[in-house]
Amino acid sequence: xxxxxxxxxxxxxxxxxxxxxPLVALDGxxxxxxxxxxxxxxxxxxxxxxxxxxxxxxxxxxDSGRVRLGGHEPATARRRGLVGxxxxxxxxxxxxxxxxRDVVMMGRYGRLGPTRRAREADRAAVAAALARVELADLxxxxxxxxxxxxxxxxxxxxxxxxxxxxxxxxxxFAGVDKRSEAxxxxxxxxxxxxxxxVLVATHDLQALPxxxxxxxxxxxxxxLHGPVEEVLRPENLARAFGIDPLEQxxxx
Amino acid sequence: MNPIDLIVEPLSYGFMVRALVTTxxxxxxxxxxxxxxxxxxxxxxxxxxxxAVLPGVVLAYVLGAPFALGAxxxxxxxxxxxxxxxxxxxxxxxxxxxxxxxTLFALGLVLISVTPSQTDLNHIVFGNxxxxxxxxxxxxxALGAxxxxxxxxxxxxLVLYAFDPGHAHAIGLSPRRLGALLxxxxxxxxxxxxxxxxxxxxxxxxxxxxxxxxxxxxxxSRMLLIAPVLSVVCATVGLYLSYWLDAAxxxxxxxxxxxxxxxxxxxxxxxxxxxxxxxxxxxxxxxxVGRVEG
Numbered sequence: 001x002x003x004x005x006x007x008x009x010x011x012x013x014x015x016x017x018x019x020x021x022p023l024v025a026l027d028g029x030x031x032x033x034x035x036x037x038x039x040x041x042x043x044x045x046x047x048x049x050x051x052x053x054x055x056x057x058x059x060x061x062x063d064s065g066r067v068r069l070g071g072h073e074p075a076t077a078r079r080r081g082l083v084g085x086x087x088x089x090x091x092x093x094x095x096x097x098x099x100x101r102d103v104v105m106m107g108r109y110g111r112l113g114p115t116r117r118a119r120e121a122d123r124a125a126v127a128a129a130l131a132r133v134e135l136a137d138l139x140x141x142x143x144x145x146x147x148x149x150x151x152x153x154x155x156x157x158x159x160x161x162x163x164x165x166x167x168x169x170x171x172x173f174a175g176v177d178k179r180s181e182a183x184x185x186x187x188x189x190x191x192x193x194x195x196x197x198v199l200v201a202t203h204d205l206q207a208l209p210x211x212x213x214x215x216x217x218x219x220x221x222x223x224l225h226g227p228v229e230e231v232l233r234p235e236n237l238a239r240a241f242g243i244d245p246l247e248q249x250x251x252x
Numbered sequence: 253m254n255p256i257d258l259i260v261e262p263l264s265y266g267f268m269v270r271a272l273v274t275t276x277x278x279x280x281x282x283x284x285x286x287x288x289x290x291x292x293x294x295x296x297x298x299x300x301x302x303x304a305v306l307p308g309v310v311l312a313y314v315l316g317a318p319f320a321l322g323a324x325x326x327x328x329x330x331x332x333x334x335x336x337x338x339x340x341x342x343x344x345x346x347x348x349x350x351x352x353x354x355t356l357f358a359l360g361l362v363l364i365s366v367t368p369s370q371t372d373l374n375h376i377v378f379g380n381x382x383x384x385x386x387x388x389x390x391x392x393x394a395l396g397a398x399x400x401x402x403x404x405x406x407x408x409x410l411v412l413y414a415f416d417p418g419h420a421h422a423i424g425l426s427p428r429r430l431g432a433l434l435x436x437x438x439x440x441x442x443x444x445x446x447x448x449x450x451x452x453x454x455x456x457x458x459x460x461x462x463x464x465x466x467x468x469x470x471x472x473s474r475m476l477l478i479a480p481v482l483s484v485v486c487a488t489v490g491l492y493l494s495y496w497l498d499a500a501x502x503x504x505x506x507x508x509x510x511x512x513x514x515x516x517x518x519x520x521x522x523x524x525x526x527x528x529x530x531x532x533x534x535x536x537x538x539x540x541v542g543r544v545e546g
Binding site: 057058059075078079080081083084085087091092093096097098099102103106107109110114115116117142158162 | 291405406408409411412414415416418419420421422423424425466469470471472474475
């Protein structure tokens with residue numbers, strides 16, 4: 001690794017350990033991602049993917065270890081709006097009375113005054129983000145009236161409007177058709193090419209080569225962090241999943 | 253009797269005018285807050301807090317402190333106790349809510365029974381909108397104005413809190429603080445509304461308008477208009493009904509709001525149960541639609 005990459009890690013996790021009572025959810029997890037990377041985070045349910053995300057955004061306090069995002073403490077990174085988060089589909093109330101544009105505007109709230117009243121520049125940033133993810137035509141729809149893939153893109157647009165440096169996506173391909181998946185993959189690749197860093201928790205191993213440059217195999221600890229081809233080798237997957245993983249992946 | 257008299261005659265009594273103004277203020281404030289409560293999923297919490305403020309209000313009365321202070325203290329105490337029981341025992345949240353609010357409510361009833369001048373305090377339980385004094389009215393209006401102002405000032409943050417607290421946290425806002433703000437406003441609103449319908453029925457005014465508005469629009473900003481308008485209309489109709497039927501005003505306000513919800517639930521233009529069914533059954537030939545309507 002070159003010295004420059006060491007200095008500018010977009011995501012840096014060191015020796016992160018999180019326990020829920022007697023249960024060890026994360027055990028000494030260390031991870032470095034350079035800016036402009038798309039990285040897949042692969043692991044079974046209960047492997048600690050969500051816990052890792054929550055520790056990175058500071059929703060969970062780690063028992064030990066530290067996290068740096070863009071070189072900052074998580075709290076500072078949050079205040080500066082560096083962290084964009086795309087929640088799992090199940091975590092969102094899709095009947096909520098907000099439009100697509102409202103959701104994307106929420107990405108600007110950290111930059112706005114106490115009433116979060118949007119200025120012209122904010123409306124322009126939201127419009128640009130919506131155009132970027134090709135949802136400009138649907139901006140005034142209620143968020144639940146979008147398809148699965150469009151919903152995900154709306155939340156990515158929120159991260160774009162936020163000008164987040166680090167984007168965390170939790171299972172963005174669940175319930176999304178193949179074409180939307182491909183659209184999303186190329187969108188994320190373009191964002192990475194523009195210098196953003198994208199970490200995607202996913203079950204979908206088939207989609208991984210198109211999605212990511214590198215991947216992390218997680219099973220409470222980092223089993224392997226490397227190029228996608230290497231991570232996808234059956235012997236490596238077997239360590240993470242303990243069964244024939246491609247069989248399981250093809251069902252989802 | 254002509255219709256004008258039906259409306260004007262009750263207003264020749266000072267107590268009816270005070271009752272009407274108090275009811276309208278409470279209806280507006282409750283309706284505004286209810287828009288967030290139904291979206292956050294705090295209906296049960298609203299029920300709990302509105303009951304749990306009773307001992308606080310009684311103690312405030314005894315000590316000569318503002319009702320609002322006692323209500324806020326006991327509102328937070330209730331939520332704290334619910335959280336503590338849920339997190340430190342095997343009792344689930346709904347049971348914890350049931351335990352805490354009924355116990356605090358019962359404590360309030362006990363305090364009322366041992367406090368002199370019982371008549372005054374029993375009005376807190378069932379409401380006594382026809383007996384509202386000018387002083388009560390001023391207190392309700394002042395509290396209502398504060399709650400409405402804070403809600404509208406922080407409305408976007410509170411919507412974000414309701415929709416995606418994870419994102420609120422990720423951009424450096426504090427979901428915990430926003431939740432506490434909403435809770436404080438809930439306790440204050442309970443004080444406003446209990447003048448009208450009493451502690452027992454406050455929760456109805458805190459849920460029905462928002463839930464009804466939610467069925468009528470896909471825009472939060474419109475909910476903030478529809479809910480208060482609907483709530484005021486229903487509350488006024490309820491109050492007039494109580495005058496002409498000589499029946500309990502608090503009860504009739506809530507029954508009217510419940511009837512409005514039922515109408516919207518069944519016939520609402522967007523999400524009404526029968527409306528959707530009619531839409532689904534047809535590319536409905538016009539004749540069939542006519543029959544449903546006729």
